[in-house]
Amino acid sequence: MPEITLPDGSVRAFDGPVTGLAIAESIGRRLARDAAVIRVDGELWDLTRPIEQDAAVAIVTRDAPEMLELLRHDAAHALAEAVKELWPETQVTIGPAIENGFYYDFAREEPFTPEDLERMEARMREIVDRDEPVRREVWDRDAAVRFFREQGEHYKAELIAAIPQGETISIYTQGAFVDLCRGPHLPSTGRLGKAFKLLRVSGAYWRGDARNAMLQRVYGTCWATQEQLDRYLHQLEEAERRDHRRLGREMDLFHHQEEAPGAVFWHPRGWTMVQVLTEFVRRRQAAAGYMEVNTPEVMDRSLWEASGHWEAYAEHMYTTQTEDGRLYALKPMNCPGHVQLFRHGAVKSYRDLPMRFAEFGKCHRYEPSGALHGLMRVRAFCQDDAHVFCTEDQITAEANAMCDLILGIYRDCGFHDVYIKFADRPERRVGSDAVWDKAEAALRAAIGSTGLEYTINPGEGAFYGPKLEFVLRDAIGRDWQCGTVQVDFNLPVRLGASYVGEDGERHVPVMLHRAMLGSMERFTGILIEHYAGNLPLWLAPLQVQVATITSDGDDYAREVVSRLRAAGLRADVDLRNEKISYKVREHSVAKVPVILALGKREVEERTVAMRRLGSRAQEVLALDAAVEQLAEEARRMGSVPTQ
C-alpha cells in the first residue's frame, strides 16, 4: 500500500506496487503522454518500474531540459537496435549521451559508409514509429555474461564482467534488442521523437586506448523538438562559416602547402595580425617586469637528454645530423635554453630573484600527422613563453601575478568567459613524490590566493610539474585551452641551476613556466573564429580601406591615406577604375573593418563617407574628425564580438 507524495504536497495511496506511468495517468492523460521518467525520492526511475514503498515523486516530461541527456541515450539505443537489425553480425559496445548528442561504438569488419548512415537513420525512425515498449530487468551477472557471450557480443560480456561485484546489473530490452544499461530509459521508443540526425561515422579505440582494436563510431545529435534540432544544425553551419582556414583564405592571411605539413606561410596581412598580438603581449609583460630574451633553435642532443625531453619526447623532436657527426635537435620548448641563461656568468644571488625571462621562441614539434589542423595544431609555432626563476617563498606572489597578467590579456582580446583547471601529477613524470607534493601544494596556494575558481584536471600535469590551465570560451561557446602556469622543482635540478641564498649556501631555484596566448599561430586562429573574421580595429591587419568613386578623387584619397597612416592606422588606398560597389564588395569579403569612400562631394567638402563592415549605413565625417575617431578606436581593446 504505497503512499505517493506528489510535488504539490498531495498524497495518493495505491493498493499495490505502482508504476510511474500509472501515477501519471492518475493525474492526467496529457501528463502520461509527455512523461519521460519519474523522480523517486530524488532518483530517476523508469516509468515502468514498480514503486513498492512510500515515496515522494515527480513526473518528469521529455521536454524538461535535464531530459536531453536521457533522450540522447535513448537515441543511442535506437541506433544500436537499428544497426543490429540491418547488420546482425555487428557487435555493440558502448553508446553514451554526449554534449549536443550521442554516439555508439560498433565492432564490425566492414566499414560503414555514408549511405549506411542514411539507412540507419531511416531504420531508427521506423523503430520510433513501432513504439516498442522498453523493459528493464535485473539479471544475475554470470547469467548476463553467459547470455551476451552466446549472442556473440563479446565486448558487452567484457563490460559486464568488469562491473564490480554486488552492483545491480540492469538489462534493457526494446524489440529484439537487449542491452546492458544503467538506465533509466523512456517507457517506449515512440517517445524518443524524431528530432535527431546521424552526423558522421569515424574510428574510435575500444576503451579509448590506442593499443586496442579500432571500432566504428557513429555520431548523432538529438533534441526534444525539431526547432531545437534545426537551431543546432544552424549552429554547426555557423561554426563552418567561422572556420579560420576558410576565413584565412578569404582574408588573405596565410596558407599551407604540402611541402611543409603543419607549418604556416604567413601572408602580409596575417603576419601583421601576429605582429600586432606579439607587440601587445611584449608591452604587457615588459610592464610586468619580464626581460625579453632569445635562445638558440638548434641545440645538441645532450642538453635535451639532461632536461628529460629526450627520454619523454624524442620521437616527437626534429633532429639534424651535421657533418661533424653531432646530433642536434630543433627546440620543442624554450625552458632548457632559459636555464642556460640563468646559469651563465656570475653565480646568481637571492637578491637577483625573481628573474623573469620571456621569449617569443619558435618551437618545432613533430606532431602526429592526424593531429594537424590549420593554425590550431601545427608543427612549427611561436610561443609567448616565459620562465621565472625564484625562491620557494616567491612562488605564490609570482604565480599570482601571472594569473592577473593572463586574465587581463584575455579580457583585452575580447574573451570575458575564462576558467581555470588545476592539472596535477601525471603517471609519466620526473622527480620524487615528495617534490611533487611540494610543487602541487605551492601551486594550489598560489591559485588559492588569487581567489579564482578552478577545477581539478587529474593526471594532466607536465612531466616536470603541475600546471594551471587557462581555458577561454569563445563567442559560440567553444572552449580553448591557452595559457598555462607551471611550477617546476625538477628542471632546475636536472640542468644544474643554483643561486646563493641569504644563508650563504647554494640553493636550487624554483622555475615557473608560463604561456599566455600559448601558440601565436593557434591564438590567431582562435581570434579569427571568435570574431568570425570581424576583428576589432586594433587587431585588424588592414584597418581602413580608402576607395575612390571616380579618378577625380585620387589625389585627395592619397592625402587621406597619408593622414591615416600618420595617425598610426594601417590604411590602404584603392584607386582602381572599378565601380564603388565592386570595391565595397571586395574589401568587405576581405573583412576590412572600415571603408572610406571618396567621391566628388567628399573631395569638395574635405569629408569622408565611412562605412563599417557588416553595416550598409554610411556616415559622412570631416576628414580630421574621422582620423581622430578611428585613431582613438584603434587604441580600444576588449570589445566583445558582434554576431
Place this chain on the structure above:
RNA sequence: GCCGGUGUAGCUCAGUUGGCAGAGCAACUGAUUCGUAAUCAGUAGGUCGGUGGUUCGAGUCCACUCACCGGCACCA
C-alpha cells in the same frame, strides 16, 4: 600514428560504361569615370596530388605514396 573520406584551373565545382579535360567567379587585355556587397566584351589559364601498373588508349581501373578533411589516440 589509427579508422573512414577527399584530392580536376587561384577559388567553388562538373566530367557518362576507360575514347580530344569543362563551367562560374578570380586573373589578364580592352571598353566603361560609375555613390556603397559582383559593369560589359574578349583572352589566357591544367603533368587531373605524386609514383608505378593494367590497357591500343587512364581524370576514370589496380597498387603504393603524399597532403588535406571528419573522428580516435597524442598534445612537453
